[in-house]
Amino acid sequence: MHDVVEAQSQLVLTREEGLLAGVRTLAGLRRWRDALVQANTRPDGSYGCALGTLCAQLSDDDERSRAALAAAFDRWHQLLIETLTRLRDLGVLTRDADPDxxxxxxxxxxxxxxxxxxxxxxxxxxxxxLDMALDRIDTFANR
Structure with a gap:
């Protein structure tokens, strides 16, 4: 099971790194949102997040899996913080925007x-x- 957690974490984080690396505008952040929503639309009805599913199934019973999943979610959070910090540094977001x-x-x-x-x-x-969260971020846009 630990190998599955590691493999799924790598898959999700590699995808997120690729999607977020080029975000330099709020429109780019919306494209990230669009890509995630599109990827979550499956003809066979399989929706959801691999990491979230593993977390729900394993975190209460397997400390090693919980720790690995917590690290993956921490990295995902950090990727979002880095993206929002970049937007603030580029002047897309106001200085009072809190990326964390x-x-x-x-x-x-x-x-x-x-x-x-x-x-x-x-x-x-x-x-x-996601639209509601992005609308909140948009309130910090430099106009």
């Missing part, structure tokens, strides 16, 4: 969206949750 708090909200919206989409077999709840 905004990154936490964005990751929480994403994970909650994954769960709601999985339960509904419909990606729309995920899209809505």
């Amino acid at each position: 708090k905004l990154g936490t909200g964005l990751l929480a919206a994403l994970q909650g969206g994954y769960i709601l989409a999985q339960n509904a077999h419909d990606p729309q709840p995920m899209a809505d949750a």
Whole structure:
């Protein structure tokens, strides 16, 4: 099971690094959102986040898996913080934007969206949750 956790973590984080690395605008952040929502739309109805699913199944019973998943989520959060910091440094976001708090909200919206989409077999709840988080980030846009 530990090999599965490691493999899935690598897969998700590699995808996220690739998607977030080039984000330099709020439109780029929306494209990241679009890519995740699109990837979560499966013809066979398999929605959800591999890491979130593993976390729900393993974290209470396997400390090694919990620690590995916590590290993966910490890295994912850090990728979002780095992206939002880049946007702030580029002047896309105002100086009072807090990348750590905004990154936490964005990751929480994403994970909650994954769960709601999985339960509904419909990606729309995920899209809505991400839109709300991105709308909040947009309130810090330099105009």
